[in-house]
Amino acid sequence: MGLKHEMIAQDLAEKIKHQQFLPGDFLPSEKQLCELYGTSRETTRKALNHLAELGLIQKLKGKGSLVLDIQKYTFPISGITSFQELNDSLGLHAQTKVLQQKTGAAPKYFGQTPIEAKKAIFIERLRIIDQQPAVLDQDYLLDPPITVLPKDVAQHSLYAYLENELGLEIDYATKEITVEQVEPAIAEKLALKANEPAVVVRSLSYLADTTPFQLTTSYHRPDKFKFIDFARRKKLNH
Template identity: 45%
Template sequence: MNTKNKYYDIYLQLEERILNKTYAAGELIPSENLLAKEFHVSRETIRKALVLLLENGFIQKMQGKGSIVIDRERYAFPVSGLTSFKELHEAQHMNATTKVIKNEYEVLPERVRQYVSLPKGAKAWHIERVRSLSGEAVILDKDFLLEEKIRKVADHELENSLYEYLENELGYEISYAQKEFTVEPVTEEDRKWLDLKQDSHVVVVRSAVFLQDTTLFQYTESRHRLDRFRFIDFARRR
């Protein structure tokens, strides 16, 4: 094991144990002393590895007990970041698939037009995708591409990554977003496309997305099943 990267190598091994459920959700992982003996390193090296597990959402420290494995079936969606679904599922090892259910150029619905303050009759590419995790449909994404120069994006690109295509193939510089989070009653459309079981509400994330030059570029509405996600942010007291 590389001396300089001992703690990181240990982190990767512990991460793999959590992902393959050797350490199951809700269980305590071995103590610092036991891990230090197993890996033949100091407790300080183990602490550094545990800090990485903590920062990446794999464990939670319990006062007087140790470190408990967090339920990774509830995936972490960053509140402040502007991250594509593909980037999220690759970073968090999600078993995810995407299905395109709409890809049409049409007049903006009135509620969307008002949200982004565009004139009546404004048009956009209206894209809808269902995101499934481990075979369950848990997100309904509705995107409206407001940039007039954009032409139809092929379904296979939408199933891979819209942002990857727009940035790498078309050269758009997607920069920042204004987000709104609400909990709302499920709609008939939600019930049609999502595996909601007995859920009565969904988490809805609405975003106005802007390019580097401050051009309003996209409106998106993501409707999430309540039990599969936790929305996270990092805050520091000034």
């Protein structure tokens, strides 16, 4: 069971997804949400901040929380969010099928980036939405810092285990997006048509101390996901 503010955010996200709140509508006031969910003003604000970070609402001073017109059956590119976290937040009701997990050699390069780790845990997972394959994820978890991974973790959220059990501080990632013809084995797993390309997202994720810990190649069916980048401006101090 997640934290109270996460459960409230998930419930409101479900209501937005099912159009109980339409784009242009305002959510109930903070006071009304406190009464509705039986919680404190601080918890309610945390839930609303989470929805704002996801791009579902815009908080307008003196007016409330405005529902934004963003299609949420999309996969965010700029944020660092695990598929399971996205599934939970947006209520995608997706399934994860672990195809393989094994320990072996780490890649020497990821794109143009040299990789210093010699060993890695390789995980291949198929994401299924509405009984159809949507995304194939291939991950290398680098050793160090990740030396072991229990078998059942890959079925759920890797990040929950890395942060809560191993105490790692996940901080940032670089990502590259291309459209490519993929190997027949990958095309078969995604049920792609003959000569149909996939959208490929390659991510190199780092800890707060700048240590790379995860190499991910995600193959997306082009008809299953749109990629929308939602970004909030953060001003730099001069």
